Amino acid sequence: MQDLAIFLQALVAASSFFVWVVRYDNLIQEFKQYALPDWLRDLAGILKMSFSLLLLIGIEGKHVAVVGFGARRYVAGETGRELSRDGSL
Numbered sequence: 001m002q003d004l005a006i007f008l009q010a011l012v013a014a015s016s017f018f019v020w021v022v023r024y025d026n027l028i029q030e031f032k033q034y035a036l037p038d039w040l041r042d043l044a045g046i047l048k049m050s051f052s053l054l055l056l057i058g059i060e061g062k063h064v065a066v067v068g069f070g071a072r073r074y075v076a077g078e079t080g081r082e083l084s085r086d087g088s089l
Contacts, residue, residue: 009055016052020045 020027024045031041 006059009059013052013055016048020049 027041027045031038
């Protein structure tokens, strides 16, 4: 079970890195499509990358991983609510 948790932490961190670094141009287009400000995109990216780093650090210290995972869920929920306010989703 411990190995599964470590694998999932690394998978979430790697996927976040891929989306926010490798596919950043695609994110710019998506945020423009939903008419969201650039500062919100940048803030979401900084927070998600920071929390992904906490997940990786948390492989050694579990209390950090819980903070990283919980915060990522909060940021994802806030971003989702922002996108759905105008009814476009």
